[in-house]
Amino acid sequence: MVVIAFAVAPLLINVGLVITDFIYDKTGTTLTAYGLNNVEWLDFWKQYLAISISFLGVYLVYISSSKDREMQLREKDAQHYLEKVRREEEVLVDVVQSFNIGVVYDALLQQARSNIYEGRKVLADSRVNMDLVHIKFELLTDLCDDFKKCEKCSYSPCVDKTIMLELRDLFYDMEKHYFDMLDACDNFLERLNQEQQILNSLNLDYELKFNTEQLVDFYKRHGSREEVIAAQTELEQIKEKISNLEKSKLELDEMNRFVATIQKEKEYIEKVTRPKFIRYCKVYTDIKKAHARELRTTGYIKYNKVDDQSTKA
Incomplete structure (x- = not known):
């Protein structure tokens, strides 16, 4: 012109x-x-x-x-945005890796080696690690509960927000079931520990019962009537204790219930939430990277309203 x-x-x-x-x-x-x-x-x-x-x-x-300055500014904004996306991507990778189902088997393996302390330590470390991941997830991504920036947006609900809400809800759901699994595993370890103590006590009581029976026979041949009665009374007490311990032993049905609870949570994470979470992570980071390209070429981010096909992962 x-x-x-x-x-x-x-x-x-x-x-x-x-x-x-x-x-x-x-x-x-x-x-x-x-x-x-x-x-x-x-x-x-x-x-x-x-x-x-x-x-x-x-x-x-x-x-x-002027155009050079504008292009440089766009490039700077795009690089800054892309760097944030990379940090979010790293956090999401940490989240996926933190839902480690193998921790259950590690804990049970320690229990099988009669080391209840190490088994509980495996579970406790997993809880601490998950708490740290939760903090990183909410601080270093846009996937926390607060979506105030969307309150007056004319595009709301947009594709971005829909994916973000789904990804956030998947994380909280997977986290809940992961802690439920750890709790069930911890309860099972405690019950197995009690069972081990019962078995150890039973072994001692069986040995004590055998020795007391020998003592009763001895008093019947060489002792007084009072000694026989005292030994027989002690023997009956030992038998009653053994009977009570036998009743409190871990039954197969009870063990199966513990295992079924752990297995249910494990399969839900492995087969339902974790694969879906990974797919939505890919969609989320791809959208963010597309926004970085938009910043580089146009200087602004283009948001799209939700349609019937846009949020399928």
């Missing part, structure tokens, strides 16, 4: 001069110099071209510099 204006301006000036000359001939008044001849016009044209070319050069330099 500027170039066209500079090209057309001399013609407009020439037409204007003709009109003012005509008015002068009729009225005797003019606002411009009268009757520019060809020499004067050529001089004017040469000066005009020189000034125009200089001004046009300055203008083009300004436009070029």
Whole structure:
């Protein structure tokens, strides 16, 4: 437009001069110099071209510099946004890796080695790790409970928000079931520990029962009536204790219930939430990377309203 204006301006000036000359001939008044001849016009044209070319050069330099600054600003914004996306991506990878189902087997393996302390330590470390992941998830991503920036948005609900809500809800659901699984495993370890203590006590009581029976036989042959009665009373107490311990032993049905609870939570995480969470992580990071490209090319992020197909992962 500027170039066209500079090209057309001399013609407009020439037409204007003709009109003012005509008015002068009729009225005797003019606002411009009268009757520019060809020499004067050529001089004017040469000066005009020189000034125009200089001004046009300055203008083009300004436009070029302005575009360069705008492109640099867009690139800076895009890089800043993309760096944030990379941090979020790292957090999401940590989240996926933290839902480690193998921790259950590690804990049970420690219990099988009669090391209840190590088994509980495995579970406790998993809880601490999950708490740290929870903090990182809410601090280093946009996937926390607070979506105030969307309250007055004309695009809400947009595809971004829908994916973010789904991903956030998946995380909280998976976290809940993971802690439920750890709790069930912890209860099972405690019950197995009690069972081990019962078995150890039973072994001692069986040995004590055998020795007391031998003592009763001995008193019947060589002891007094009072000694026999005392030994028999002690033997009955030992038998009653053994009977009670036998009743409190871990039954197969009870063990199966513990195992079924752990297995249910484990399979829910492995087969339902974790695979879906991974798919939504991919969708989420792809959308964010697309926004970084938009910032680089247009300088703003384009949000799309939700349709029937946009949120399927």
